[in-house]
Amino acid sequence: MAKVLAVLSSGYSNEEHNYVTGWWAEELFEPLAELEKAGHSVGLASIDGGKPVVDPLSLDSAYDPEGKYKKLYDSGIADKTTPVVDVKASDYDAIMIVGGHGAMFDLAHDENLHAVINIVHETGGIVSAVCHGPAPLVFTKTKDGKPLLQGLKVTGYPNDMEPEEVDGLLPFSLEDEMAKVAQYDKGEGQDEHIVWGSDRLLTGRDPGSSQAFGRELAKKLSELEKHQLDKHLE
Template sequence: MAKVLAVLSSGYTDEEHNYVTGWWAEELFAPALELEKEGHTVELASIDGGKPIVDPISVSADYDPNGIYKKQYESGIADKTMPIVNVKASDYDAIMIVGGHGAMFDLAHNEDLHAVINVVYETGGIVSAVCHGPAPLIYTKTKEGRNLLEGLKVTGYPNDKEPKEVVDLLPFSLEDELNKIANYHEEKDHDAYVVWGSKQILTGRDPQSSELFGRELAQKLTERTLKLEEKFTS
């Protein structure tokens, strides 16, 4: 089946404001489970490689009351990641950028990640991101020089859900930056929301959308894999 690269923030610390963030646990583990159910393989990468910093709030009782994601994190599943500079992008059928505020700090402007995204896209793969994960997509440009998300329908974490205590610590507003190049939708009436901006671009709104996001990606990859198999056997 398909091979998916999940990209995580290596983490960000602001000692002055006692602020630590990184990747969001549910946004890795919930989609990965859906992908694995369909028989797809998920490999992990981060900017620095090694063990990336999980946002501690994402494995707290408030956001993970049953301890599902904390247990997965503590199992060591995400302790080993490839440095993004070492990734051979052409090996992957899809890239999945995991959210968490950390994505806005180290993933957003990383040129090595932009290059990996472009290779996956230009070879016909799926580029997907959930919650704050679209941050690097905002700044990724195609070989023609246009923004990857230009004019597309997208979603991501909305301004009205950002915690007031961290807004001033963030480098930019995800919603505002998405709106500059794409057609941002929040769909407040939906408990979970994902959108295909094109047949190759999938975005999910928030942690609550993680499972749906993973299911959409998994099913699309399965459909594509079966079509390829039919093509080669016919």
């Protein structure tokens, strides 16, 4: 059983524009289901700890027509998270950054999160992120000062999918920032899109890619576990 750390935005609000955002429900719950189905365990963290703010739109009937994610959210699954500063990164085999616009505000430049990402990566774990979740990966630098994503193939939420109502409210363009340091691929014409940038870096494009993203991460972790067991038995 692999241990995965799922990191969520604690939330962001702009009262002047009546704008509230946070983590996106589908992007936690779909990968979580795939990981647990494969027998892996998932711990939750956020910048502030406690109950992080879910993007209310992700529970709206337009994005959750069957009420599946609202039911999961109301069950309290994501009510308790560990502050990122208190996370022992070496305990985890993978880190999964959950998307939602909130990630661009509080996760992107958080140095404690960058440190956790680096430790997971340096100790042979998998670094993964979906939708706007790659925001902190863009700004994470390895111990030798190079961008973590430098030269790697990645995906994430593209400019042409951003809704008009967030125009001027976001701190940066995720696609533009990713393209500065990595080989950005939005998966033109594909309903879902996930990319392995290396054998330890996985990114998913959008909410609709969440299930495939979770399935792929779960599969890779199971393969790594089997490989380690086989080596132990030799």
